[in-house]
Amino acid sequence: MTTGFFWDERSMWHAGGNYAFTLPIGGLVQPMAAGGLPESPETKRRLVNLMNVTGLMREMDVRTAPEATTEDLLRVHPKNYLDTFKQMSDNGGGELGLRVPFARGGYELAALSAGLSIAAVDAVLTGNVQNAYALSRPPGHHCLPDFPNGFCLMANIAIAIEAAKAKGLIGRVAVLDWDVHHGNGTEAIFYDRDDVLTISFHQEGNYPLDTGALADRGKGAGTGYNINLPLPAGAGHTAYLHAMDHVAVPAIRDFAPDIIIIACGYDASAVDPLARMLATADTYRQMTLKIKNLAAELCDGKLVLVHEGGYSEAYVPFCAHAAVEALSGSDIVAADPFGQTFISRQPGERLDAFLIGEIDRMAKELAL
Structure with a gap:
């Protein structure tokens, strides 16, 4: 069984409209750089380029997919939101929510x-591939049903879950979001x-500023089925792996899902401009391996990584390459150009000890 890799060059052409240029972006006019949008296509496109250069892409089952249908979208987003979005899109673009401009x-x-x-979730659930990576752009984990924000216009993972449920392919789903920004949209929907x-x-106190508290555990039938781990700035490799072992893995094991989906952002890396964390490419490799092994234990290996944030054009490709290496079991490794620098010595032992203590305190409060 192979790893499915789902991407489409067209998704790299999503742009922030005419925020930075007078050029009429959209249609057959490819955006220049981000087209005024801080969420640049180059982080993702350079991942594809790196995988082509190393040969890792040749080991993937590479596919594209059709657009989600209106029926798919309506399971998560109300009709008035979709209608307004479509009208603005047809009329040249604009901005619907908070920090989410878009072009025609x-x-x-x-x-x-x-x-x-x-498509990635369906392929895994139907046994077409063992596991999958969706290079989705624009990202989705901040998008509420009727309010986009944080570069996210549609709730990609939630839409995929509801589509699979409508087909009777799935019952229980675990979503682990390790993007450095709180996955407020996915949280709100479920x-x-x-x-x-x-x-x-x-990262505690990053984006959004008013969500992601440890005490937010769900409501009604969902009480206890939402877990937030707000990590202090400066968390690096050791802290993230400790959090995986003492929070994510036991919680997912107790839940016993039919599939695990990772909201896979790379903005906790040590050189990301929108966060203050210290993860390395090997952090993402090891986290992916831990969840891959857990998926093998719980749900016949059914695992999907959906690309979310990450804003370092230089480092995101290496972090994502490491995750895909682990996901696919490939022997092809892209040597980390940053990991053997000062980053490998950060944070120091004293900060790691503090961070581990904070994680253990929160795990105890979560009763994990």
Whole structure:
């Protein structure tokens, strides 16, 4: 069985509209750089390029996917939101929510991003591939049903989960979000449900500022099925692996899902401009291996990684390459150009000891 790799060059053409240029971006006019959007396509495109150069891409089952259908989208997003988004997209773009500008055609590109996630989850659940990576862009984990924010226009993972449920392919789902920013959209969508376990590791006090508290555990039937781990700034390799072993793995094991989906952001890396964490490419390799092994134990290896944030054009490709190496079991390794620098010595033992203590304190409070 192979690893499915779902991506489409068209998704790299999502842009922030005419924020930075007078050029009419959209249609057949490819955006220049990010087209005014801080969420640059180059982090993702350079991953594809790196995988082509190392040969890792040749080991993947590479696929694209159709856009998510209106029926797919309506399971998560209300019709008035979709109608407004589509109208603005057709009329040249704009901005619907908070920090989510888009150019002409942005609606279709967001639907394509969701479609890549749907296809990846479907392929794994139907046994077409063993596991999968969806290079979805724009990302999705901040998007609420009727309010996009943080570069996210549609809730890719939630849409994929609901599509699979509508087909009768899935019962219980565990979503682990290790993007450095709180996965507030995914949390909100499933907050009162007990069939989806949502776990978010994120930098405390980053983005969004008003969500992601340790005490937010769900409501109603969903009480206890939402876990937030707000990590102090400076958390690095040791702290993240400790959090995996003492929070994520036991919680997912107790939940016993039919599939595990990772909201896979790389902005906890030591050189990311939008966070203050110290993870390395090997951090993502080891975290992926831990969840891959857990998936083999719990759900016949059914695991999907859906690409979320990460804003260092230089380092995201290496972090993501390491994750795909682990996911696929490949022997092809892209040597980390940063990991053997000062980053490998950060944080020091005293800070690691403090961080481990904080994680253990929170795990105890979570009763894990």
